[in-house]
Amino acid sequence: KAGVTQTPRYLIKTRGQQVTLSCSPISGHRSVSWYQQTPGQGLQFLFEYFSETQRNKGNFPGRFSGRQFSNSRSEMNVSTLELGDSALYLCASSLQAGDVDEQFFGPGTRLTVL
Amino acid sequence: QKEVEQNSGPLSVPEGAIASLNCTYSDQGSQSFFWYRQYSGKSPELIMFIYSNGDKEDGRFTAQLNKASQYVSLLIRDSQPSDSATYLCAVQNPPGGSYIPTFGRGTSLIVHP
Numbered sequence: 001k002a003g004v005t006q007t008p009r010y011l012i013k014t015r016g017q018q019v020t021l022s023c024s025p026i027s028g029h030r031s032v033s034w035y036q037q038t039p040g041q042g043l044q045f046l047f048e049y050f051s052e053t054q055r056n057k058g059n060f061p062g063r064f065s066g067r068q069f070s071n072s073r074s075e076m077n078v079s080t081l082e083l084g085d086s087a088l089y090l091c092a093s094s095l096q097a098g099d100v101d102e103q104f105f106g107p108g109t110r111l112t113v114l
Numbered sequence: 115q116k117e118v119e120q121n122s123g124p125l126s127v128p129e130g131a132i133a134s135l136n137c138t139y140s141d142q143g144s145q146s147f148f149w150y151r152q153y154s155g156k157s158p159e160l161i162m163f164i165y166s167n168g169d170k171e172d173g174r175f176t177a178q179l180n181k182a183s184q185y186v187s188l189l190i191r192d193s194q195p196s197d198s199a200t201y202l203c204a205v206q207n208p209p210g211g212s213y214i215p216t217f218g219r220g221t222s223l224i225v226h227p
Contacts (some may be wrong), residue, residue, distance in 0.1 A: 033214065040217040043158070045164065056214050090157055094213070100146045100165055101206060101213045103155040 002027065004106035012112045018079040021109045025072050025093030032074040034066060035090040039106050043090070050096065051073050067111065078111075086113045116141040116204050120218035127225055133190040135221050137203030138183070146177055147186045148204040148215060151197075153188055161188070193225040 005024045014017050025032050033056075034046040045058040049068035066076040070095075078085055088110050092103040117140040126206035127133045135146075146165045164170045164177040164186065177191040186205075190197055200222050204215035 033144055033215070045214060048214055053197040088157075100161055100163055102148070102163060103204075103215060104160060105150075108157045 002024050004091060004104055006091050006106035006109050008087075008109060009107060010110045013081050014114050015081055015083060018077060019081060019082050019111060020077045021089055021091075021111075023074045023090075023091030023093075023106055025074070026067065026104055029093035029104075030072055031096045031101075032068055032072065033092045033094070033096045034074070034076050036060070037088045037090055037108075038086075046076065055064055074077065077078075081113045083113050086111060092105075116144075116205070116216045118203055118216050118218035120201075120203055120221045122219060123222040124224050125221055127155050128221070129193060129195060129225055129227050131193050131225075133155065133193045133197065133223055135188040135190075135201050135203075135223065136219055137186045137188075137205075138184055139186070139203075139205045139216075141205065141207060141216075142181075142184065142185075143207045144181075145206045146206040146215075147177070148206070149175075149177060149188045150202040150204060152200045152202060152220065154199075161201075190223075193223075195225050195227055198223055198225050 031050045033048040048056040052068045068074045088108045090108045091106045094103045148163045152158045170177045170202045174191045178187045200220040202220045203218040206215040
């Protein structure tokens with residue numbers, strides 16, 4: 001079974017631009033979560049989508065948004081990029097079919113904002 | 115606010131020794147506990163999870179859970195240089211609570227030859 005895939009793997013943008021990242025979950029997984037990871041803040045939760053609906057949201061400004069399609073693929077968008085948005089953006093998918101829900105991470109997208 | 119605490123390290127152990135990584139959590143309702151390994155520049159990789167008090171073994175890895183003390187640990191036996199990585203602890207509390215795990219900041223492990 002294929003793992004979680006993310007595209008692109010690397011991105012370089014300048015301040016003020018916007019960016020869209022894509023995530024394809026493991027087949028059969030309906031939940032997709034997005035995280036931002038920086039050396040200073042660790043792994044921070046952005047939002048989670050389940051069956052095309054945003055179910056949970058972390059403490060990030062409205063510049064960060066996302067969506068999920070009917071095939072469970074998800075995208076996240078960051079508008080008006082700031083230098084502080086430079087980070088590794090991770091997508092994780094899970095089944096959410098029982099009491100224990102294992103999240104599996106994709107390889108991440110390394111975003112650099114200049 | 116749910117908190118998951120880990121010593122940032124680095125924890126340095128010689129090859130062949132037992133590495134002991136610890137994690138404490140604040141939410142008494144937490145039910146499931148996960149350990150991830152993250153190599154530098156890579157994404158987290160799930161090692162194992164535990165949800166019952168006691169020990170759970172998987173190869174060279176043993177997870178230990180003590181809900182009364184709100185404490186979970188990961189033991190790595192016969193540590194190898196390839197185990198050098200950051201280990202993230204994550205805590206989750208379904209089915210009554212959210213499936214979204216809370217992550218600790220990780221402990222850096224260095225296994226030296």
